[in-house]
Amino acid sequence: MGCEEFPEEYGLGEAKSGVPLGGLGTGYITLGSDGAFQEIVTMGNPRSPILRPERSFLAIFTSSAECKVAKVLENPAPLGLPAVKYLKYSGLFPFANIRYIDDELPVDLRLTAFSPFVPGDSKHSGLPVALFKLVARSKVSEPLTVAVLFSWEGSSLGSKVFEEEGVKGVTLEVEQxxxxxxxTIEKGIEVEVSPPWTKSDVKLFWDDFAEDGKFAEFKGSLGEDIARALVLRFTITPFEEKDTVFALSWFFPDLRDSEGKFIGRMYANWFNDSKEVAVYALRKFRNLYEQTSALHRGVKAFKLPEWLEDALLNSLYSLAKNTLWIKDGKFAHSESFTGCPITETIVCRFNGSLPILLFFPELELKVxxxxxxxxxxxxxxPFAFGKPEFFDKxxxxxxxxxxxxEFVLMVYRDYLFTGDEKFLEDLYPHVKKAIRYAQSLDTDGDYLVNEVSMQYYDQWRFYGTSAYVAGIWLTALRAAEEMAKIIGDEKFSAECRAWFDKGRENYERKLWNGTYYRLYNEPETGKISEVCLCNQLMGQLYAYLLGLGDMFPREHIVSTLQAIFRLNVRATKFGAVSGVRPDGTPEPGxxxxxxIFGEVMNYAATCLYVGLRDEGLEAARKAYENIIYYQKSPWNIHFxxxxxTGKPVWGSNYYSNMCVWHLLPAWLRVDIGKLREYIRNTFH
Structure with a gap:
């Protein structure tokens, strides 16, 4: 499974989302399964994308002794232009792949598009560029002239052709x-830039290109927004194959927060305009292609089921769609720019931030x-940095x-992975204060945090002591105990252990019903729920990840996971229902x-850690197969x-869904410290 070996192909227009092309915090461009650039989100406009700009497209021209053919490589084509008949689309983030199918074309065409994603190298993973490789292979026994066209829409602010360092192109100015x-300028390939053209010039523009794959010096209409096209022209012999490489880069440094305050872009510290980005990326194309492909080879090395390889890689699309990396170096991930725009909700990063830690630990520690x-x-x-786009609200x-x-657990997780002692020393006082605050939320003296607020299920109220919240709290106490030992704070370490022991005793007494843990129990009011929550052992999952062992009796853990399989997993064809009553009926709400996609993945990971591999993999596979086969939307996974029906209910493009990466250490049956060695040996 390299970058050009894809497990699932979609037909023309079948996929409801496309692979986003863009780097960390750069914005992105979506290349869709109809071949079109469907969304342009490069200007700090995540909730108002530019949709399908008509003069931004790829096209092909071929000429032989027999005939000439010119077609736009999308269907339907814009502006009434001729369209390629059909295509097949596939993707494994960050690569998109298109096979164009048209019996009128004397060449087979394959396009690979990607933005660099280099594990361990945040700069090269944060370039505002999309790179393309189009492979043309002759199907006929005579020489062919071939021209590949890439048109991009600009504005009335002008454009400038350049040639430097073996790269030729054109920069189009737009607002901001x-x-x-x-x-790149290669031997045997002519690189040409078209004259500026407008919508009024479309017939002149297309007829000129369709004549010989070149452009005469026509004059475009005045006073209108222009587009310009890059043309790569070459000849191929019978049945020969030739690659062409090109880039689209962007530069919008004036990013503002939701009150209009300048926050800027990290990439503006490295480049002065999009031309510099394009030249830089094209000169490094081979290395960037190889290093990005290594991400796929690394995942393949773990010998996972193919669907799980696919799920791990495609979940990373959120890093292109939902991240902010601003000029002063701060990094953040939105809960979902399009579904629930809040900057770095801690509950989402508790679930979904593992890949950031694995591949870009310096960014994780900043957060x-x-x-x-x-x-x-x-x-x-704080629950979040701010809403919608703030770092200081x-x-x-x-x-x-x-x-x-959740904060305490992530501090310990990140320390165990990085081994950064300074990080732990700096964060330990904050850990201690966080534990003290959480202790104040024990309102009934049982050493467990009570349901004094909403939680992950923010439209589902729990009461008293809940399995979910109290389980995470118990694991946080164990993590704080271990951090206190490392720091040498014996008194606080002993206090955390005492709270844990007493809290666990009450957890078992209040919540264990003989088969699984109750949803919640508030003896003071008589409010009690026997609903079986799919995610009730989330704290236990983190305990395994952090090498803390069993938080609860092993037989209770196994019994709970089996009950979830019997009740929650069996209640749907699409993974597991979140809350199910003892009689097998879903709890209304x-x-x-x-x-809940992420919840299913966390359940599956917990199963793998205790040896219930078949149960865990079945639930996770069904949830992911719904995404790729039925919803056809692996690059827009909902909450x-x-x-x-399996259809989306709420929350597009959700950050927390990267929790599918919890399945990797669970599959390997290792904690985060041992996972570090796997990652370093495999990806770096």
Whole structure:
């Protein structure tokens, strides 16, 4: 499974989303399964993408002794132009692959498009560029002239052709920035830039290209937004194959937060305009292609089921769609720019941030340090940096029952993976304050955090002590105990152990029903729920990830996972229903009766850790197969899906869904420390 070996192909227009082309925090461009550039999100416009710009497209011209053919490589084609008949589309992030199928063309055409994603190299994974390789193979027994055209839409602000360092292209100025299309100058390939053209010039433009794959010096209409095209022209002998390489780069440094305050782009520290980006990326094309392909080879080396390889890689699309990397170096991931725009909700990163730690640990530590910076004086950890796009507007009450515990667990996780002692020394006082704050949320003296706020299921109210929140709290106490030992804080370490022992005893007494853990129990009011929650052992999953062992009796853990399989997994064809009653019927409610994609993945990972491999893999496979086969949307995974139809219910492009990466250490049966060695040996 290299970058050109794809497990699933979609027909023309079948996929409901396309692979996003873009780097960390750069914005992105979506190449869709109809061959079109469907969304342009490069200008700080995630909720108002430019849709299908008509003069931004790829096209092909061929000429033989018999005939000439010219077609746009998408269907339907814009502006009434002739379209390629059919195509097959596939993708494994960050690669998109298209096979164009047209019996009128005397060549077979294959396009590979990607943006660099280099594990361990955040700069080269943060380039505002999409790179393309189009392979043309002759199907006929006579020489052919072939011209590949790449047109891009600009504005009335002008454009400039350039040639430098073996690269030729054109930069198009638009409001607040610019785009560049360019190619390397190779022997045997003519590189030409068209004159500016407007919508009024479309017939003149196309007829000129379709005549000989070249452009005469026509004059475009005045006073209109222009486009320009890059043309790569070459000849191929019978049955010969030839590659062409080109780039699209962008530069929009004036990024603002939601109040209009300048925050900028990280990439503006490295480049001055899109031309510099294109030249840089094209000169490094072979290395960037090889290093990005290594991501796929690395995943393949783990010998996972093919669907799981696919799920791991494609889940990373969120890093292109949902990230911010601003000029002062701060990094953040939105819960979902399109579905729930909040900057770095701690509950989503608790689920979905593992890949950031594995591949870009320096960015992960920046995020955790910023959470510590925003910690309230009383120890409360913020729920998020701000809403929608802020780094300095934290708020604290939304899920305060969870926030501090999740922060503590991620600090310990990140320390174990990086071995960064300075990080632990700096963060330890914040960990201690977070534990102190969480202790204050024990309102009934049972040493367990109570349901004083909403939690992960923010439309599903729990009461008293819940398996989900209290389980995460118990694991946080164990993590804090271990960190205190490392620091040498014996008193606090002993206190955490005492709280853990007493809390676990009460957890078992209040919640264990003989088969699994109750959803919640509040003896003071008599509120109790026997609903079986798919994600009730989330704290236990983190305990395994952190090498802390069993939080609860092993027989209870296994019994719970088996009960979830019998009740929750069997209640749907699409993974597992979130909340199910003892009689097997789903609990009514917007969260409880749905399939929550990330929850299913966490359940599956916990199963793998305790040896219930068949149960875990079945649930996870069904959830992912719904995405790729039925919803046909692996590059827009929603938060939740209907248990009966499999259709999306809520939350497009969700950050937390990268929790599928919890399945990797669970498959290997290793903790985060041992996973570090696998990652370093495999990807770096």
């Amino acid at each position: 920035g610019n785009y560049t299309i360019a190619s 955790i340090r910023h959470f510590a910076f925003l910690q309230r004086e009383d120890g409360a950890i 934290p708020y604290y009450e939304t899920q305060k029952s969870l926030d501090s515990s 917007p969260h409880s009766e749905t399939v 939740s899906y209907d248990r009966e």
